[in-house]
Amino acid sequence: MGLFVAQLLTGLANAAALFLVASGLSLIFGVTRIVNFAHGSLYMLGAYVGLTLMNHLPGHFGFWGSIVMAGLIVGLIGVVIEVCVLRPVYRAPELFQLVATFGVILVIQDLALMIWGAEDQLGPRAPGLRSVVRILGEPVPQYDLALIAITPFILFGLWWFIAKTRTGILVRAATQDREMVGALGVNQSWLFTGVFFLGSALAGLGGAIQLPKGGADLLMDLNIISAVFVVVVVGGMGSIPGAFIAAVLISVLNVFGVAYVPQSTLVLMYVVMAVVLMVKPYGLLGREEKAGEHGQVGEVERPIRPAGLVGRSLVVVLLAVLALVPFFASTFMQVLITDIVIFCLFAASLQFILSSGGLVSFGHAVFFGGGAYVSALLVTYSETPMEVAFLLAPLGAGLLALGIGWFCIRLSGVYFAMLTLAFSQLVWSLVFQWGSVTGGDDGLVNIWPSDWLSGTTAYYYFTLALGVGGILVLRHIIHSPFGYTLRATRDSARQAEATGIDVKKVQWLAFALAGAMAGLAGGLFVFSKGSIFPNELEIAKSFDALIVVFLGGVKTLSGGVVGAVFMESVKDWLTRLEYWRLILGLLIIAVVIIAPEGIVGSLRKFGERIGLVKEQESMQ
């Protein structure tokens, strides 16, 4: 009993920081509709800034003062991010701002490394709260009790601000229809900036307040962000009390998970999220989302058409050059191009579902890694011949996508994205923690192709044929009746339904197809590297693909391919530098601001202007 209570209290104390960060994210999302992936970075900055301040300011006042100041400083950093990075892209296609926030993550990571160094830092203990209290015989840190006592006040303060003040009313109104709020004479820009300040300050506060429990390190940004997303989604996006309930739920579950089922701690959180979203699709206290109710339906999609003569000739020339590469390029070059082609196929599969299907998946790497693991497991355990194992990669990934899709397709928009993230994390944590089968962190090794493909050049041609083949298949499908149907479901689900299209089924099949193509890329990948590790299906890999697709241009399949080539080549060159993340992050932000339609979109516009590409006829 004593142990149970002590664990419960630990869970409640852990919920404090999680709630602060999550409520900040929820607030920002509610008003700006931006899913701020850099929110974890603000939390990390809060920890570092708080630590630095505490080292200079002594005593009670110094400690608590540092926490508050860390919050304020991080709030101001949030304002800088909002004004410099996000304001220029508010009018860009929805979710494009996402990519900008990825850039911010990279920049902050390197800045923190520059300023505070790579070593983990221990947080100071709170003055006057250094010892433990015995509760039912079990020791409970005094600081934990302090956190448990403080959190409800913060919750109440936030609730009061949102429910009772004029600014709070404006924030809620803007959450629903920000254009209308503007038309009534409220300056939205300042409202946005204010909300960003508050949300960021909450993240910073969260980072600083957990210092005595956790300290500061360079991994905390990505470590907390998935938990924060889970909390926000489980609680209901935009709901502060929901975030509180979910933070408590997840933290307490986590503590008990560590105690009783240590081998599945990571899985637990995502299982909870998946279950909640299946029962309450918009979270515990969330509100149903309707497309376009926020007064910002994007510009009407232009109809796509097959590439013209110029485009096709370019593709043919490019393919010819690629086919000739082994005759003049080094082995290294061939390996690099192999990697790029694989990544292109992966990105194209995401682009397909994202653009034609209008379904933004945050967890697409699960199918890439899933396909790779299917092959690797078959080779490792049943000595399946490479050819068969390879064929089963897209098949296995396709089946996985059918399974995951069945749950996810029922939601749309951000909730769909979050559910895909949850499932991909679920699979990732399974692979990561089920070491006896998957090798866990050590991965699976010795997965080599058959003899006839074992040479670099042979595998190069193999990859080229299947990679390009896969992309062409996707292209063909986009221009087939199925592609038209899919785009109909994207543009108007109701209208499509009324014309007799089974919307959910079409989306489900498209999702499975995208998964299978990602699995094909995964199969190519595992046999080219000879090994597979869990990081191939983790969040970062999914984000990589998203960045690439957005950077290249969401609207055309070539966008994914061009983005992938751009990113892989830039990375290959940049990673030789010490602070490559900083440069890459700034580069991403620059592309987002300068070319909001992505590389391909902007090139096309440029082409239209100088008359090289024929302008597309208008919608009428």
Add this chain to the structure above:
Amino acid sequence: MLEINAVHSFYGKAHILNDLSFSVGKGEVVALLGRNGAGKTTTMKSIMQLVRPRSGTVLFNGKDITGVSPHKVAQLGLGYVPEERRIFTDLTILENLEVGRQKPREGAPVWTVDALFDLFPNLSERRANRGKALSGGEQQMLTIARTLMGNPSLLLLDEPSEGIAPVIVEEMAQTILKFKSQGLTVIISEQNLHFAKIVADRAVIIEGGQKKFDDSFDALEQQPEVRDAYLSV
């Protein structure tokens, strides 16, 4: 008071307003008439700068407001009541009114929450209810009340009679006449010619984003061919 000069507005590539010009004097109530798709709503949005005219100018009290942000336009005293009402359904009636609140303005009627509740007694009874609990007519009253909280000197009413019960349309007409007697300038877009005739001094008829008629209702009466060509009666 308001001058629209040779305005061209687009939705994406669709050309909606094509060289539209008209003006409204202080204290006037002008009815903007035309069929569905004639460009009435786009005209309203172009005045409000919710749709930015690609060329042409909009002058308000002699000041060029073309390209100014909508919130600044609202702060200058233009009050916009959208066709789709767009009340904040999760906010209570009182909170909806609070969103619209602006400082009193010289040369415009000053509104308070109490004055608006006197004007719309239905809303008063339900002041603590959320917007989503209201009927269509009540929602329409709430949008108007919300905009009046900004103490506008010019009110843009986009199809206020659409989708509400005839009894309430009558009330609405009385309300608009009341505004007029207080010296408020109003532009009202309508398909309901009968309703427009009761409240407005002058009719501006548009079709295909162009002005086809601009004169009194008496003059319109004299030209039935105009009415038959551009209005669905």
